[in-house]
Amino acid sequence: MFLALLLSYGPYAVAVFLLFHLVYFRWFHPLAKFPGPFWASQTNAWKAYQLWTRRMPVTLQSLHERYGPVIRIGPNDLNFASEDASATIYKSGRTMPKSSFYDGFTTFQANLFGTRDEDLHALRRRQMSHGFSAASLKSMEGIFDRHISELRKQIEEYAVSGEQFDLKELIAYYAYDIIGELAFSRDFGTLRSRDPADLPPINDHIFLGCMYGMLPNLLPYSMRLTKYIPLPYVQKMLKSRLRLRNTTAECVAVEMARSKDPQQNTEKNLLTQLIDAKDPESGAGLTHTDVASEAFGFLVAGSHTTSGTLTLLFYHLLHSPKVAAHLTKELDDQLELLDEGSSYIYQNLDSTLPYAHACIQENYRITPVFTMPLPRMVTDPAGVIIASQHIPVGSNVSMVNYCLHHNASIWGPDHNIFDPSRWLPSRTGDNKTRSVKADINNIMPFGAGHRTCIGRNIAAMSVLKVLVTLWRNYEFSVVDEHEALVIESVGIDEKAGPLLCRVKMRRAAAF
Numbered sequence: 001m002f003l004a005l006l007l008s009y010g011p012y013a014v015a016v017f018l019l020f021h022l023v024y025f026r027w028f029h030p031l032a033k034f035p036g037p038f039w040a041s042q043t044n045a046w047k048a049y050q051l052w053t054r055r056m057p058v059t060l061q062s063l064h065e066r067y068g069p070v071i072r073i074g075p076n077d078l079n080f081a082s083e084d085a086s087a088t089i090y091k092s093g094r095t096m097p098k099s100s101f102y103d104g105f106t107t108f109q110a111n112l113f114g115t116r117d118e119d120l121h122a123l124r125r126r127q128m129s130h131g132f133s134a135a136s137l138k139s140m141e142g143i144f145d146r147h148i149s150e151l152r153k154q155i156e157e158y159a160v161s162g163e164q165f166d167l168k169e170l171i172a173y174y175a176y177d178i179i180g181e182l183a184f185s186r187d188f189g190t191l192r193s194r195d196p197a198d199l200p201p202i203n204d205h206i207f208l209g210c211m212y213g214m215l216p217n218l219l220p221y222s223m224r225l226t227k228y229i230p231l232p233y234v235q236k237m238l239k240s241r242l243r244l245r246n247t248t249a250e251c252v253a254v255e256m257a258r259s260k261d262p263q264q265n266t267e268k269n270l271l272t273q274l275i276d277a278k279d280p281e282s283g284a285g286l287t288h289t290d291v292a293s294e295a296f297g298f299l300v301a302g303s304h305t306t307s308g309t310l311t312l313l314f315y316h317l318l319h320s321p322k323v324a325a326h327l328t329k330e331l332d333d334q335l336e337l338l339d340e341g342s343s344y345i346y347q348n349l350d351s352t353l354p355y356a357h358a359c360i361q362e363n364y365r366i367t368p369v370f371t372m373p374l375p376r377m378v379t380d381p382a383g384v385i386i387a388s389q390h391i392p393v394g395s396n397v398s399m400v401n402y403c404l405h406h407n408a409s410i411w412g413p414d415h416n417i418f419d420p421s422r423w424l425p426s427r428t429g430d431n432k433t434r435s436v437k438a439d440i441n442n443i444m445p446f447g448a449g450h451r452t453c454i455g456r457n458i459a460a461m462s463v464l465k466v467l468v469t470l471w472r473n474y475e476f477s478v479v480d481e482h483e484a485l486v487i488e489s490v491g492i493d494e495k496a497g498p499l500l501c502r503v504k505m506r507r508a509a510a511f
């Protein structure tokens with residue numbers, strides 16, 4: 001009887017429900033007045049599909065061009081691309097906490113990046129601030145120098161042989177080896193072995209985290225049930241995440257055991273600093289699982305971001321002859337060629353190289369790599385005003401830095417041109433009337449506010465040292481001068497395909 005009723009009326013009930021859902025979310029929902037694609041107003045699967053295409057930042061930017069600075073990208077989600085939005089969304093502290101999107105990244109337990117507990121976040125930041133301070137950074141400079149020296153060795157082999165090579169791949173090995181030493185106290189030696197299979201599957205982890213996070217209604221189940229989906233691609237991603245987790249657990253266990261042995265004199269790095277970390281207020285330290293969870297976060301947040309950034313910087317320089325010539329002149333004027341084993345001291349590079357800094361800044365603007373939407377939740381019962389719009393409590397609001405960095409009303413119609421002179425006081429071009437200082441507030445490659453990147457100084461040191469060392473000491477040329485830049489995004493971006501180059505020495509080979 002019940003089955004008969006279900007079969008006769010069930011399809012009508014489903015149709016009525018769907019119709020109600022469609023009409024409510026499109027025309028009566030509190031966010032209904034905001035423009036955006038129809039399917040985005042109906043289901044979070046729209047966002048998940050955009051992630052799947054690997055083109056989300058570019059798609060969102062074109063939607064902003066079409067609909068304006070605020071668009072609806074999910075039934076309960078708004079995305080902003082205007083100058084005045086970032087302060088309210090990211091600098092309102094605890095009243096705008098991270099949304100459930102971040103739960104998708106939990107591997108051991110929520111870490112500094114993923115936690116939505118503001119008290120825990122504040123405690124962790126206090127515990128870790130010493131490890132990321134300028135003094136700690138200085139004490140870790142030797143680690144960078146060793147790996148830059150290894151990178152030079154590999155490049156010099158190509159200079160001698162004259163063979164073409166993939167600079168993107170070499171940079172990826174370099175960035176992984178550095179983070180291995182910083183976060184795991186281990187030299188993975190991938191620059192020496194140069195086997196792509198040695199590189200960790202970080203992109204898979206990030207893609208999976210973003211995918212889980214973009215389907216929040218499924219989250220409690222999806223993380224547990226994905227293992228039963230018999231698709232090889234899904235199984236590969238799960239295995240990748242497990243592999244990363246196991247590597248982390250193993251390295252942390254070794255270092256924690258070593259730290260208990262007073263005979264062992266280990267070099268300071270981020271992992272040893274985590275093990276020693278104490279909250280200056282309460283004296284509380286981190287447990288074994290806390291340390292593993294944070295080290296895992298450093299690997300995920302710090303390696304592909306750095307390698308993606310460096311590869312894109314070299315791509316832009318190698319495809320912009322005038323910019324390249326300007327940079328060469330500045331470095332030739334300011335820096336001696338390096339001998340074997342020597343390096344440029346970071347502190348000395350800071351004030352003397354304005355054009356190199358401008359190139360780095362422009363690279364962060366035109367091709368930021370951390371482009372996942374960074375959603376925050378409106379928790380004030382009265383709602384909040386963002387970019388002159390009232391946004392009701394319970395909504396998720398986000399920005400994608402790529403969209404802000406390509407907003408033509410801020411950067412001018414030439415926003416797609418790599419032009420470091422935007423960052424010089426004597427700037428030329430469309431936005432010459434604006435101040436550099438104002439524009440620095442309009443880029444957010446490292447996020448903004450109290451959840452801004454804790455590793456930005458580490459990234460800054462790596463990027464500047466690699467740039468000036470390679471650009472001053474070698475002469476690179478790209479194999480395909482006309483190659484158009486295609487970017488793939490899994491939440492963190494990279495140049496699609498290799499960056500094929502040839503290289504010449506600017507002095508006799510050192511190694």
Ligand code: HEM
Pocket residue numbers: 112113114125270297298299301302303305306309369370374444445446447448450451452453454455456458459
């Ligand atoms: C060019 C390189 C890098 C870029 C572009 C970058 C970008 C970002 C961005 C945009 C955020 C903010 C995320 C949000 O609001 O949800 C972030 C957070 C974070 N980053 Fe980075 N990052 C880089 C390098 C690093 C490095 C080298 C490390 C560590 C060794 C690191 C560790 C972290 C951590 C732990 C967080 C969470 C901070 C918090 O919530 O308090 N990052 N990063």
